[in-house]
Amino acid sequence: xxxxxxxxxxxxxxxxxxxxxxxxxxxxxxxxxxxxxxxxxxxxxxxxxxxxxxxxxxxxxxxxxxxxxxxxxxxxxxxxxxxxxxxxxxxxxxxxxxxxxxxxxxxxxxxxxxxxxxxxxxx
Numbered sequence: 001x002x003x004x005x006x007x008x009x010x011x012x013x014x015x016x017x018x019x020x021x022x023x024x025x026x027x028x029x030x031x032x033x034x035x036x037x038x039x040x041x042x043x044x045x046x047x048x049x050x051x052x053x054x055x056x057x058x059x060x061x062x063x064x065x066x067x068x069x070x071x072x073x074x075x076x077x078x079x080x081x082x083x084x085x086x087x088x089x090x091x092x093x094x095x096x097x098x099x100x101x102x103x104x105x106x107x108x109x110x111x112x113x114x115x116x117x118x119x120x121x122x123x
Contacts, residue, residue, distance in 0.1 A: 002037060002106035003086040004077050008070040009099035011044060022094040030078055030089065037077040045071050070099050077106060 009015070016022075023039075030036035050061050076093065080086040083103070090101040108114075 001080060002077055003080050004075055004104045004106055005090055005093060006072055006102040007074040007093065007095040009073045009095055010070050016098060019094050026092055035078045035080060037079055039076040041074040042072060
């Protein structure tokens with residue numbers, strides 16, 4: 001089953017030294033276990049825009065949907081046997097030590113055309 005791991009961190013706190021290398025090591029380990037599906041870092045809240053449509057009218061606001069101390073900074077999608085295995089992976093993600101890792105199952109929507117866009121596929 002696929003799980004999304006949403007990585008939260010406090011942007012007022014400097015990233016831990018070596019955190020990128022820690023993420024690289026985590027991703028390598030997940031690949032070796034054939035669990036790795038996808039990961040991505042997200043731009044900061046300074047570059048975020050929230051869009052809402054109400055009664056046919058669209059409004060945009062700068063920043064994330066909610067103001068919190070911790071912000072969404074990236075994600076992983078891993079193929080895990082169950083929630084217990086997903087939690088074990090979450091404990092290994094560097095953001096769990098200084099921020100938080102939210103674990104959610106990826107929901108299969110019947111009839112949705114699941115595929116990677118041709119321009120985003122690897123070699």
